[in-house]
Amino acid sequence: MSGVRVRGFGWRHAGRRDWAVRGVDLRVERGERVLLLGASGAGKSTLLAALAGLLPEDSGEHAGSIEIDGRSADEARDRVGIVFQDPQSQLVMARSGDDVAFGLENRGVAAGQIWPRVDEALDRVGFPYHRDRPTAALSGGEQQRLALAGVLALRPGLLLLDEPTANLDPAGAALIRTALAQAVDADTTLILVEHRVAEALPLVDRVVVLEPGGGIRADGPPDAVFAAHGDALAAEGVWVPGREIPPRRATGPPGEVLLTAERLGQPPRLAATDLTVRAGEALAVLGPNGAGKSTLALLLGGLLRPGTGRLAASPELAGADARSAPHRWRAPALTRRIGSVFQNPEHQFVTGTVFDELALGPRRTGTAESAVRDRVTDLLSRLRLDRLAAANPYTLSGGEARRLSVATALATAPRLLICDEPTFGQDRRTWRELVDLLADRRDAGHGLVTVTHDAEFVAALADRTLALEPLDAGPVRR
Numbered sequence: 001m002s003g004v005r006v007r008g009f010g011w012r013h014a015g016r017r018d019w020a021v022r023g024v025d026l027r028v029e030r031g032e033r034v035l036l037l038g039a040s041g042a043g044k045s046t047l048l049a050a051l052a053g054l055l056p057e058d059s060g061e062h063a064g065s066i067e068i069d070g071r072s073a074d075e076a077r078d079r080v081g082i083v084f085q086d087p088q089s090q091l092v093m094a095r096s097g098d099d100v101a102f103g104l105e106n107r108g109v110a111a112g113q114i115w116p117r118v119d120e121a122l123d124r125v126g127f128p129y130h131r132d133r134p135t136a137a138l139s140g141g142e143q144q145r146l147a148l149a150g151v152l153a154l155r156p157g158l159l160l161l162d163e164p165t166a167n168l169d170p171a172g173a174a175l176i177r178t179a180l181a182q183a184v185d186a187d188t189t190l191i192l193v194e195h196r197v198a199e200a201l202p203l204v205d206r207v208v209v210l211e212p213g214g215g216i217r218a219d220g221p222p223d224a225v226f227a228a229h230g231d232a233l234a235a236e237g238v239w240v241p242g243r244e245i246p247p248r249r250a251t252g253p254p255g256e257v258l259l260t261a262e263r264l265g266q267p268p269r270l271a272a273t274d275l276t277v278r279a280g281e282a283l284a285v286l287g288p289n290g291a292g293k294s295t296l297a298l299l300l301g302g303l304l305r306p307g308t309g310r311l312a313a314s315p316e317l318a319g320a321d322a323r324s325a326p327h328r329w330r331a332p333a334l335t336r337r338i339g340s341v342f343q344n345p346e347h348q349f350v351t352g353t354v355f356d357e358l359a360l361g362p363r364r365t366g367t368a369e370s371a372v373r374d375r376v377t378d379l380l381s382r383l384r385l386d387r388l389a390a391a392n393p394y395t396l397s398g399g400e401a402r403r404l405s406v407a408t409a410l411a412t413a414p415r416l417l418i419c420d421e422p423t424f425g426q427d428r429r430t431w432r433e434l435v436d437l438l439a440d441r442r443d444a445g446h447g448l449v450t451v452t453h454d455a456e457f458v459a460a461l462a463d464r465t466l467a468l469e470p471l472d473a474g475p476v477r478r
């Protein structure tokens with residue numbers, strides 16, 4: 001028997017009342033290519049982790065069974081390759097090439113084959129550096145390419161990918177799709193989780209939709225699934241291809257200047273950049289992986305001291321503060337003036353519950369407790385996080401964690417909000433809710449800077465764009 005057999009499978013994470021997945025029956029034959037869909041929190045990542053044998057018994061309660069090529073998921077681990085939603089959590093070695101080689105060594109690949117396979121995999125994903133590049137000096141998109149190279153090098157029989165192109169620029173995402181199409185041969189089974197359905201469709205021949213709360217909502221060839229269930233799936237949050245997304249343009253002209261950057265740079269991560277940020281305007285920062293977008297976000301957010309050039313806040317943003325450079329402001333003043341959402345939400349949380357995480361900023365800036373409660377309750381409900389108020393932030397799904405990090409930055413009602421990839425990993429419904437929330441802030445006169453690869457987000461919300469040029473890393477030597 002070959003392929004994947006899931007029978008009555010369920011999993012309830014320790015500490016949670018609700019089952020993350022339940023009653024799932026699924027058969028996937030060897031060589032099939034499946035797109036696994038479902039609303040944020042429907043249990044897609046949990047099911048992938050179960051298939052990869054990565055849900056330890058003591059971390060939750062389990063029902064039903066999983067078999068891969070006739071073996072349990074635990075026993076079949078050497079046939080499976082998985083790329084997690086957060087690629088950084090997967091990188092273990094200090095040097096990029098060693099990270100890919102590590103997996104091959106673990107699986108007993110002959111020594112003479114290891115480095116040729118490492119270099120081939122790095123080429124396939126367009127990794128732009130020599131294999132000695134430190135993993136700590138990679139941008140988000142570069143980390144994602146490396147995590148993919150690590151898995152493709154293994155040539156696994158079952159390939160499990162959780163949002164593998166979410167951090168990539170459009171050219172990088174297209175390259176990865178080509179690499180995947182080549183890697184997935186008749187002997188390889190692919191199960192792909194990807195909210196952006198249109199981009200994933202060329203890679204798959206079947207769509208399986210998880211029903212939040214249990215079971216499978218729809219299963220079959222993509223055209224048939226969307227023809228039969230398109231309206232219902234769109235209403236539940238699935239990105240059904242071909243549906244219009246109404247834009248949210250600014251309702252008035254931009255207001256006062258909040259920040260001015262002149263020749264602002266951070267060699268070698270960001271070349272000298274000029275820009276102004278205004279109140280009542282949504283500015284989108286675009287550019288290829290590694291161009292310095294996240295570095296610019298940290299600089300504008302006052303979280304990194306400028307390497308070169310100058311960054312100054314206007315009196316409109318700095319108030320009576322004599323210091324105009326945001327990195328010189330004390331923490332409470334900075335939090336009130338500028339909110340930052342990092343690229344990796346899971347590195348940002350500091351308290352034990354979702355509620356406390358949201359309350360932290362307002363409490364630190366001296367807001368009265370009753371006002372804190374009102375504000376937190378409002379954000380929880382707008383971002384569909386109410387049922388998770390008591391959950392530990394580190395146990396959230398990818399999409400839930402992303403929404404929490406945006407809500408956290410908004411909780412102090414800062415005049416300026418800087419977001420690094422705010423919409424990554426969102427289903428269509430939560431994406432819309434995030435866009436509306438950010439648009440409301442802009443229309444209320446707040447400034448908004450977003451770093452993004454999300455073309456739909458730019459089309460829906462951005463009033464102005466700034467495209468960073470690629471940094472010239474020179475030709476790659478392997």
Ligand SMILES: Nc1ncnc2c1ncn2[C@@H]1O[C@H](COP(=O)(O)OP(=O)(O)OP(=O)(O)O)[C@@H](O)[C@H]1O
Pocket residue numbers: 013014015016020038039040041042043044045046047085394395396397398399400425427
């Ligand atoms: N380690 C954990 N401990 C407790 N609960 C968890 C844990 N991991 C996930 N959950 C919960 O299980 C549910 C399913 O999460 P999962 O990550 O599988 O969803 P998902 O469909 O992949 O969502 P997304 O599209 O947002 O990434 C969510 O409600 C989440 O909060």
Ligand SMILES: Nc1ncnc2c1ncn2[C@@H]1O[C@H](COP(=O)(O)OP(=O)(O)OP(=O)(O)O)[C@@H](O)[C@H]1O
Pocket residue numbers: 136137138139140141142167169268269270287288289290291292293294295296343471
């Ligand atoms: N700690 C670091 N030390 C040295 N170089 C770094 C460090 N972090 C990132 N870099 C490099 O700086 C450049 C800019 O990184 P940054 O994360 O700002 O890019 P980005 O445009 O946000 O990329 P992505 O779209 O992939 O997220 C990249 O070439 C990256 O390899």
